[in-house]
Amino acid sequence: MIYEEPYTLPYYLTTQKQTVNLATLVNMLLMGSEHQLDQLGAGVDALLAHGLGWVITQYEIKINAMPPVETPLVLGTQATTYNKLMTYRDYWVADLAGHKLATMRGAWVMMDLDSRKLVPILPEFPEKVGAVSDTLVQRFSRLPKLERIDVDVPYRVRYFDIDGNRHVNNVHYFEWMEDSLGYDFLSQHDIESVQIKYAREVTYGSTPHAQAQIEGNTTHHQIVSDGVVNAEATFVWHQRD
Amino acid sequence: MIYEEPYTLPYYLTTQKQTVNLATLVNMLLMGSEHQLDQLGAGVDALLAHGLGWVITQYEIKINAMPPVETPLVLGTQATTYNKLMTYRDYWVADLAGHKLATMRGAWVMMDLDSRKLVPILPEFPEKVGAVSDTLVQRFSRLPKLERIDVDVPYRVRYFDIDGNRHVNNVHYFEWMEDSLGYDFLSQHDIESVQIKYAREVTYGSTPHAQAQIEGNTTHHQIVSDGVVNAEATFVWHQRD
Numbered sequence: 001m002i003y004e005e006p007y008t009l010p011y012y013l014t015t016q017k018q019t020v021n022l023a024t025l026v027n028m029l030l031m032g033s034e035h036q037l038d039q040l041g042a043g044v045d046a047l048l049a050h051g052l053g054w055v056i057t058q059y060e061i062k063i064n065a066m067p068p069v070e071t072p073l074v075l076g077t078q079a080t081t082y083n084k085l086m087t088y089r090d091y092w093v094a095d096l097a098g099h100k101l102a103t104m105r106g107a108w109v110m111m112d113l114d115s116r117k118l119v120p121i122l123p124e125f126p127e128k129v130g131a132v133s134d135t136l137v138q139r140f141s142r143l144p145k146l147e148r149i150d151v152d153v154p155y156r157v158r159y160f161d162i163d164g165n166r167h168v169n170n171v172h173y174f175e176w177m178e179d180s181l182g183y184d185f186l187s188q189h190d191i192e193s194v195q196i197k198y199a200r201e202v203t204y205g206s207t208p209h210a211q212a213q214i215e216g217n218t219t220h221h222q223i224v225s226d227g228v229v230n231a232e233a234t235f236v237w238h239q240r241d
Numbered sequence: 242m243i244y245e246e247p248y249t250l251p252y253y254l255t256t257q258k259q260t261v262n263l264a265t266l267v268n269m270l271l272m273g274s275e276h277q278l279d280q281l282g283a284g285v286d287a288l289l290a291h292g293l294g295w296v297i298t299q300y301e302i303k304i305n306a307m308p309p310v311e312t313p314l315v316l317g318t319q320a321t322t323y324n325k326l327m328t329y330r331d332y333w334v335a336d337l338a339g340h341k342l343a344t345m346r347g348a349w350v351m352m353d354l355d356s357r358k359l360v361p362i363l364p365e366f367p368e369k370v371g372a373v374s375d376t377l378v379q380r381f382s383r384l385p386k387l388e389r390i391d392v393d394v395p396y397r398v399r400y401f402d403i404d405g406n407r408h409v410n411n412v413h414y415f416e417w418m419e420d421s422l423g424y425d426f427l428s429q430h431d432i433e434s435v436q437i438k439y440a441r442e443v444t445y446g447s448t449p450h451a452q453a454q455i456e457g458n459t460t461h462h463q464i465v466s467d468g469v470v471n472a473e474a475t476f477v478w479h480q481r482d
Contacts (some may be wrong), residue, residue: 011275012412014405021401027253034252069405141478158420159427160262164255166311173252179399183445186400205422 001130003036004076006205007093009069019066022174022194026059028067029091029104032075033175042128044165048113050122051094053112054172057086058140061194063102067093069116073101079131081138085109085118087126107138135157141195143232146213155206168202173210173231177221180210189217189237217227244277245317247333248405250310257428260307263435267300269308270345271412272331273316283369284357285406289354291363296352297411298327299381304343308334314342320372326350326359328367329379348379353384383390383413384473387454387461394421397448409443414451414472418462421451430458430478437474 013024020028037043045230047053077090103124112119124131157174163169173196176184200207208225217237225231254265261269278284289293308314317333332345353360363375396417404410414437418429443449450467458478464471 010268010272011405012265012272015401016403016405016407018405026252027251031251031253078407158416160256160416160420162257163261164252164257166257175399175401179401183400 002008002076002078003032003034003039005035005065006072007032008072009067009071014069017035017066017190019068021066022061022191023171025063025067025093026061026100026104026174028075029093029102033079033089033091034079036077036129040071040128042125047125049149051113052110053113053121053165054108055118056106056198057109058107058197059104059194060106060140061102061104061196063191064099065101065191067101068146068147069075072096074098079126079129081134081136082121082123082126082131083133083135083137084120087121087131089131090141105140107140110182121157140197143197143234144206144220145232146211146222148213149211150214151180151182151210151212154192154207155179155210155212157202157204159204162204166191168204170198170231173202173223173233176208176210176223177233177235180212180221181214181219185214190240191235191237193236194233196231198231200228200230202230204228243319244273244280245315246273246276247313248273248316249313250308252310255310260305260309262307263302263419263432264412266308266334266343267302267345267412267415268302269316270318270334270343273330274318274320274330277318277370283366288351288363288366292354293360293363294352294354294406296359297347297439298350298440299348300345300435301347301381302343302345302437304432304434305340306342307329308342308347309432313337315339320367321371322375323362323367323372324378325366326373327378328362328372330372333460335445341470346379346381348381376398381438382475384436384438384441384475387452387459388475389454390452391455392421392423392451394444394451394454395448396420396451398443398445400445403445409445409475411439411443411472414443414464414474417449417451417464418453418474420477421453421462422455422460426455429481431481432478434477435474437472438447441471441472464480 014018074094080088086109094100206225213220221233315335321329327348328467335341353411447466454461462474
């Protein structure tokens with residue numbers, strides 16, 4: 001079932017382009033789905049009662065235009081299908097005329113919070129939000145390994161990178177990946193698409209590095225801390241007018 | 242004249258305490274006044290037409306409770322008085338029962354954007370928002386110099402620290418000052434009051450240091466870059482229950 005709600009991004013989240021960054025885009029899209037889950041009794045608290053939590057494995061984001069601040073928008077989301085180990089969800093943000101500014105697709109798994117191991121999806125949760133059982137495993141693009149490290153920037157984890165679940169919120173990886181590209185690149189390019197795959201949580205007290213390989217309008221990224229990869233991503237950009 | 246508007250902080254700006262941090266509190270309060278200024282034709286764009294901009298010199302903030310996320314709140318503001326060189330404005334955030342969660346008082350000056358020099362207040366701007374001409378110079382607490390540096394943490398300026406005016410937004414100083422106190426202090430204390438005085442803009446490409454002297458429940462802060470002080474502050478805290 002489709003869920004939509006009105007939302008206006010506050011001015012204080014603007015970038016110098018008068019839009020928001022990737023981290024805020026994803027935060028906003030996830031807020032829509034959290035509101036749906038809470039309204040249907042399938043939210044974080046309901047899942048916690050089973051000793052379980054949701055873990056994101058992969059997002060694919062397509063961006064026609066980064067959402068502007070101080071402009072009425074509509075957030076939308078729909079849990080689509082689930083199989084034994086994964087559930088899939090679509091997200092979008094549109095203007096009031098119904099034009100989609102950005103869409104996102106995510107693949108989620110369930111984790112036992114005691115053992116920290118993945119467990120089969122508890123069907124009542126996707127069913128509550130209208131997802132359909134389907135053995136199909138949705139495809140996401142393969143992410144190439146970095147062949148070369150063109151930029152390598154350390155980001156000490158800060159206190160406010162910790163979220164309400166007392167974990168380093170992985171949305172911050174987007175801030176680090178974008179920032180690592182530097183002022184000139186970011187001023188001159190707008191983002192078109194994102195593929196990101198999460199591998200391992202970043203821990204408080206660590207200093208992850210955002211590493212990137214820049215190939216024209218495509219940038220390949222990884223977040224690495226303590227010798228392990230936390231996430232990999234590929235961004236596609238175009239030159240700003 | 243008093244301006245008020247409803248506002249709900251989004252979940253994605255939560256700290257692990259389920260409230261927001263100082264930077265978000267100040268951002269939210271300023272948003273209220275920007276909306277008032279825009280509605281009355283006295284906003285950033287109107288002032289820019291005169292080659293002028295507002296510059297904050299000092300804030301005093303009193304906090305009964307940091308605002309919770311996902312809870313309907315009311316933002317309020319009132320430009321109070323102005324004299325030859327300063328205008329003063331009050332800000333508050335209240336719950337729906339009218340209880341003020343936090344209040345802020347600010348002293349603003351006008352700057353000529355070409356010469357980067359302070360100029361006398363153009364009276365039509367404070368008059369438009371109902372401020373009263375009054376020669377009284379409002380007092381703000383004096384801020385002591387640091388006698389000792391207990392913590393000293395570098396914060397490289399990031400691309401997204403630049404705001405819609407293409408300057409490093411000085412609200413980020415609050416993030417740096419708070420973060421510099423570290424996980425244990427921040428987890429165990431809640432903030433009660435803030436005095437901050439701005440001296441000089443931080444520039445993109447620099448790495449300001451947040452330095453602090455910790456005296457029990459009082460912390461004295463300064464932001465220093467390239468050998469000059471950008472801002473000084475004193476925060477008062479209490480132990481969390």
